[in-house]
Each structure stands twice: as structure tokens, then as C-alpha cells.
Amino acid sequence: MDPQHKPTRALIVIRLSRLTDETTSPERQLEACERFCAARGWEVVGVAEDLDVSAGTTSPFERPSLSQWIGDGKDNPGRIGEFDTVVFYRVDRLVRRVRHLHDVIAWSERFDVNMVSATESHFDLSTTIGALIAQLVASFAEMELEGISQRATSAHRHNVQLGKFVGGSPPFGYMPEETPDGWRLVHDPDVVPIILEVVDRVLEGEPLRRITDDLNARGATTARDLVKQRKGKETEGHKWHSNVLKRRLMSPAMLGYALRREPLTDSKGKPKLSAKGAKLYGPEEIVRGPDGLPVQRAEPILPKPLFDRVVAELEARELQKEPTKRINSMLLRVLYCGVCGQPVYRAKGQGGRSDRYRCRSIQDGANCGNPSVLTYELDDLVEESILVLMGDSERLAHVWNPGEDNASELAEVEARLADRTGLIGVGAYKAGTPQRATLDTLIEADAKLYERLKAATPRPAGWTWEPTGETFAEWWAALDTGARNVYLRNMGVRVTYDKRPVPEQVSAGEKPRVHLELGEVRKMAEQVAVTGTIGTLTRNYTRLGEIGITHVDIDAGSGKAVFVTKSGERFELPLNIPEE
Incomplete structure (x- = not known):
């Protein structure tokens, strides 16, 4: 060999989508490529081997091993200059997308690197005809990829219909387990006890946000971190979130049903993609068998009647009204200014002074003129008003009747x-x-x-109200401040106050004038068997709205409740009305 003529330096490329594919095993690819290089007298300077890598979803410039040699196709040139030719077993080992082949051809022309197939004599980019044929071959490779994808999708759906676990993230509360019949989903022994605890607390009326705060405070490991732990990976300290937990508890996966999400398509039937190029999918759907019944692929975590109870309870809730654990005043986000309508905030007392509620307009620099009011003064007034109206009534419990x-x-x-x-x-x-x-x-x-x-x-199954043997006053006394705030907000109670002096009634101006909307009070009354003061006001409390009463003004100075009709007519009743 002429010492002035250096042999061609070859980089061998090996790729495999699945390690179980024996027809194009790494060993077979390497042997064929080395034999091809030896026959041409080329020097093998390296091997770029990427296993378990799909050519359909990754370009040559994105593969871990190959990209170190050829760069990223942009700013990083890789190890250009160390090789003259790229040799691969077959074109589908290099690319399966025509657009990827276009990028590789442009790259090879830019850096003057030849691309050669060891088993396909027509694929040699050093010739014009070879480049043309390469485009055709890549087109067929892409068509074959689409066929493989369709066959894989069909097999996936068939296995789901059989109730098998086909990979991916297991549903909340389950974990995969290998059996003689293949992979199946079984209960996760670390997550299911938490689910059952949460369900009990939800059905007892506890807010989901408070439950997740407790789980986080206890250091309860989330399902995502448990998966990482079992794989020997470092956990990321994921937190429990009320909205995520709600969505999972309401998922039919709790019943052990097989679920699927179909890819979204455009008007031409093409898959919709995100900004990062990933397929977009629609909502979860229950997989149904030929008989139209849901496919059961795992033992239920929640039996159907219990699942229905949980769903009904969570659907009825207004989670946006649940306070965070920082709420420590009974009337925050319940009490509003009667002058400008803004919410109040709690101002901490200084120098031995008591805490106060203040209109937020003060913070905005546009004081509406409504003075602050002592926190305990308004808390006591609202509490007394509610208890006078409802305290003697028996509280009813919302109970699920399975029918x-x-x-x-x-x-x-x-x-x-x-x-x-x-x-x-x-x-x-x-x-x-x-x-x-x-x-x-x-x-x-x-x-x-x-x-x-x-x-x-x-x-039919449904919720019913059943007596508890406990008065509303007894139940209220057992609640802490946060629980009372949760109750008032979930009941939609809205209280306004106005403490501006009244010229014609100076003494009355010393105490706030409080306003409660009747519609909200009626909602509260649905949960009690009306007796006592409410029973005296009307034997059919819900008829108050029907006869034209729109709201109730509670005058702390006179100790009277003023009922106002749609026409503006007002009539007074003392709050301590004796039972007839």
C-alpha cells in the first residue's frame, strides 16, 4: 500500500430497538460491518452502539452513543475528523424517518463523510445514484415503521382487552407483578392503606386539603416516589396535592377497570402533537369487552357502592372554598365590608390590644371609611346569631343509602x-x-x-339526611376555629358589617350592623331538623324565600333580626323568640 495513501477510517453504527430481536442482534450487525470494512481495506476506528433505542422517535443526532461521534447536527461537531465513513448493517439501523435521512445526508455533505450500508450495495452516498436510492429505501423503512406501530397498537389493545398489564405507569394504588400468565396489576401494599384512610376521612366530611397537609406532615411517601424507591433510584420528595388526590379517587381505576386514552387527531386524521413533539391524548375511557361491560384487569381497591359514595361526596364539594391550614380566624373569606364589598383581613393587636378585622381597602390606600371591628366581637355576634337561629335544632348527617x-x-x-x-x-x-x-x-x-x-x-341509591341525636349547638361547640371556618364557607355563608356611626342613632353606631343573606341561611337549615327559633319563625323554613323575604339584617345594638322583603317591606323579630 502506498505509504502516502492513508486507509479509509470507518465508524461502525449499531442500533437495536429491542434487545430480544435476534434477527438483527448487535453481534450480527457488528460482524457484518467488520467483514465489509475488512474486504475494502478500511480501518475501523470506533463503534457507536445504541441499544433499546427507537429510530422512529430519535434521530441519529439524539442517540447517546452515536451523537458523541457525529455531534448534535447543530453547534456540537462531535468527533468529526476522526473518521471518513459511517458504516451500518442496514439503512433502518441508521434511520427510519425520511426527514432524519435528509438531515443525515445534509450533514454528510457538510463534513464530507460517506455513508455506506454493509448489506445493501445500492446505499452509498459517494455516488449520485446511491443518494437517490437511499431516499427511496428510507421511504419504505418509514412505511414499515408505521406498519410496526399499527401492529404494536393492535397487540396492545388486544392485551388490554384480556386484562393484562401492558407497561407504562401503573394506576394509583396498584403495582405490576409477573405471573405465569404474564404481567398483572396487584394492590400496592404501601399505597392502598393510605387510600382507605383518605376515603374514611373524606366520608366523615374532612376537607381534602387538610388530609393532604396531614399526609405531608407525616412524611407519607407518594406513589411516584415509591416507584423510584423500588427501582433503587433517588426519590424527589414529591408532595401530596388535594386536586390530584381527588382526581385519582374518582378514577374508575379504583374499581380495577382497564382504562385507555386515545390519541387526539386533527381534521386530516394526523396525531396532534405538543410543542415538544409528543402526542396529545384525550381523557381516560373505560375499556369495554365484546359484551359491553368494563374490562376488569385487577381486584378493586374500592367496592362499587363505596366508590359511588366517594364520587358523590367529592362532586358535591366546593373545594375552592376550603381554607388552607393558615386560616386561624372564623370569619376570614366569610366576612366582607358592608361599605365597599372588599374582604376583611385580620390585624394582629399590638401592645396588648386585641386582634381586629379590617377592610382591605385600607391596604389599597383607598379607605372606604368603615372602621375596624374587634375579632372576638364579630365572631361572637355571628356565632350567637347562628346558634339562636339553629342551636336547638337536631343536626342531620348526610348518609349514603345504597338503595x-x-x-x-x-x-x-x-x-x-x-x-x-x-x-x-x-x-x-x-x-x-x-x-x-x-x-x-x-x-x-x-x-x-x-x-x-x-x-x-x-x-335507587343516593344521599339521605338522617338524624344524629345531637343538637346543632352541641356539634358546633366541638369544632375548632378552622373547622368552623370550613363549615361557614362550604355553606356559602356571607356576612357583611358596617360600623360607621349612624347620626340619628349614635349609640347603635357603636356596634356593627351585620347582614346575612337569607338564601345562605336556608342552605344551612337543610342540615338540621328545624325546631327552636327557626321552627318558631316558620314551621316551614324554606317558604321564607317563597313569600318574598330576601335577606336578614341582624342589629347588634337592638338585638333584633330585621326581615326584608322583595318590595322593601321590613319587619322585626327579637332574636330570643320563645318556642311556642
Whole structure:
């Protein structure tokens, strides 16, 4: 060999999507490429091996090993200058997208690097015809990729229909477990106890935000961090969030159902992509079998009646009104200024002075003129007003009633009757035999049961109010400040005050004039069996709105409740009305 002529330096490229693919194993690719280089007298200067890497989703410039040699196609040139030719087993080992091939050809022309296939004689970018044929080959490779993708999607859906776990992130509360029949989902022993605890607390009326605050304070590990722990990876200290927890508790995955999310497509049927090029998917859908029933792929974490209760409870809540743990005043986000309508804030007392509620307009530099009011003074006034109205009434509890539906039992009795009547006159069941007498007795009993079940009226499931044996005042006394605030806000209570002096009633101006909207008070009354003062005001409390009363003004100075009608008519009643 002429010492002035240096041999061509070759970089061998090896890629595999799945390590189990024996037809194009790394060893086979390397052997063919080395044999090809040896036949041409080329010097192999390196091997770029990327395993478990898809050419459909990553370009050559994005692969961990290959990009170190050829760069990123932009600013980083990699190790250009150390090789003259890139050799690969077959074009689909290099690219599977035509646009990726365009990028590679442009790169090879820019740096004067040849691209050669060890098994496809037509693929040699050093010739014009080779570059043209390469484009055609890449087009077929992309078509094959689409075929593979469709076959994979079809297989994925088939396995989901069979209830198998097909990879990806397991649903909340589950973990994958390998069985002789393949991978299945089983209960996560670290997460399910937390789910059951949360469900109990939710059904007892505790706000989700307070529950997640408690889980975080206890250091309860989230499902995301548990997955990392089991893989031996460092956790990231993820926190529990009320909105995420709510969405997971309401997911049919709690029932062990198989779920899927279909990719979103545009008007031409093409997948919609995010700004980063990832496919966009629609909402979760329950996978249903040929019979139309949900596909059950795991044991339920929550039985259906309990799941329905949780969903009904969470749907009925107004989470945006739940305070954070920083709320330490009963009337924050309940009390508003009666002059300008802005919310109040709590001002800490200095030098031994008591805390006060102040209109937020003071902070904005546009004081509306409504003086501050002592926190305990307004808290006590609102509390006293509510207890005078409702304290003697028995509190009702919101209880889930699973209902009664005897359809399955009715069908079972009907089937049993058909079987037994079919035996009449056959064999040992002929008239006059002991067996026939026993059969007649059984048929008669089933017939009576069938008529009784058929006559029964099914009762649908739903929430009902049931007495607790506890008065509203007793229940209220057991609540802390935060719980009272949660109750008032969830009930939609809105209180306004005006403490500006009243010229004609100077003494009355020393105390705030408080306003409660009647509609909100009526909502509170739905949770009690009306007796006491409410019962005295009206034996049918909900009729107050129907007869034209729009709101109630509570005058702290006179100790009276002033009822105002739509027409503006006002009439007064003392707050301490005796029971008739």
C-alpha cells in the first residue's frame, strides 16, 4: 500500500430497538460491518452502539452513543475528523424517518463523510445514484415503521382487552407483578392503606386539603416516589396535592377497570402533537369487552357502592372554598365590608390590644371609611346569631343509602322456577311420588318469593339526611376555629358589617350592623331538623324565600333580626323568640 495513501477510517453504527430481536442482534450487525470494512481495506476506528433505542422517535443526532461521534447536527461537531465513513448493517439501523435521512445526508455533505450500508450495495452516498436510492429505501423503512406501530397498537389493545398489564405507569394504588400468565396489576401494599384512610376521612366530611397537609406532615411517601424507591433510584420528595388526590379517587381505576386514552387527531386524521413533539391524548375511557361491560384487569381497591359514595361526596364539594391550614380566624373569606364589598383581613393587636378585622381597602390606600371591628366581637355576634337561629335544632348527617334493587335476586328465582317446573312429570317427579311432593313444595315457595320480589318497588341509591341525636349547638361547640371556618364557607355563608356611626342613632353606631343573606341561611337549615327559633319563625323554613323575604339584617345594638322583603317591606323579630 502506498505509504502516502492513508486507509479509509470507518465508524461502525449499531442500533437495536429491542434487545430480544435476534434477527438483527448487535453481534450480527457488528460482524457484518467488520467483514465489509475488512474486504475494502478500511480501518475501523470506533463503534457507536445504541441499544433499546427507537429510530422512529430519535434521530441519529439524539442517540447517546452515536451523537458523541457525529455531534448534535447543530453547534456540537462531535468527533468529526476522526473518521471518513459511517458504516451500518442496514439503512433502518441508521434511520427510519425520511426527514432524519435528509438531515443525515445534509450533514454528510457538510463534513464530507460517506455513508455506506454493509448489506445493501445500492446505499452509498459517494455516488449520485446511491443518494437517490437511499431516499427511496428510507421511504419504505418509514412505511414499515408505521406498519410496526399499527401492529404494536393492535397487540396492545388486544392485551388490554384480556386484562393484562401492558407497561407504562401503573394506576394509583396498584403495582405490576409477573405471573405465569404474564404481567398483572396487584394492590400496592404501601399505597392502598393510605387510600382507605383518605376515603374514611373524606366520608366523615374532612376537607381534602387538610388530609393532604396531614399526609405531608407525616412524611407519607407518594406513589411516584415509591416507584423510584423500588427501582433503587433517588426519590424527589414529591408532595401530596388535594386536586390530584381527588382526581385519582374518582378514577374508575379504583374499581380495577382497564382504562385507555386515545390519541387526539386533527381534521386530516394526523396525531396532534405538543410543542415538544409528543402526542396529545384525550381523557381516560373505560375499556369495554365484546359484551359491553368494563374490562376488569385487577381486584378493586374500592367496592362499587363505596366508590359511588366517594364520587358523590367529592362532586358535591366546593373545594375552592376550603381554607388552607393558615386560616386561624372564623370569619376570614366569610366576612366582607358592608361599605365597599372588599374582604376583611385580620390585624394582629399590638401592645396588648386585641386582634381586629379590617377592610382591605385600607391596604389599597383607598379607605372606604368603615372602621375596624374587634375579632372576638364579630365572631361572637355571628356565632350567637347562628346558634339562636339553629342551636336547638337536631343536626342531620348526610348518609349514603345504597338503595335496594332485587333484579338479580328476581332473575335467580325466575331461573330456578324454570328449572324446577321443567322436572314435573319426568322420571322420579311423576305425580304421586315423594319426590314430586317435595318438588311441588319448593315450586310453591319460589312462586311466592317471586311474586313478593316482583311487587317490591326498587329504591335507587343516593344521599339521605338522617338524624344524629345531637343538637346543632352541641356539634358546633366541638369544632375548632378552622373547622368552623370550613363549615361557614362550604355553606356559602356571607356576612357583611358596617360600623360607621349612624347620626340619628349614635349609640347603635357603636356596634356593627351585620347582614346575612337569607338564601345562605336556608342552605344551612337543610342540615338540621328545624325546631327552636327557626321552627318558631316558620314551621316551614324554606317558604321564607317563597313569600318574598330576601335577606336578614341582624342589629347588634337592638338585638333584633330585621326581615326584608322583595318590595322593601321590613319587619322585626327579637332574636330570643320563645318556642311556642
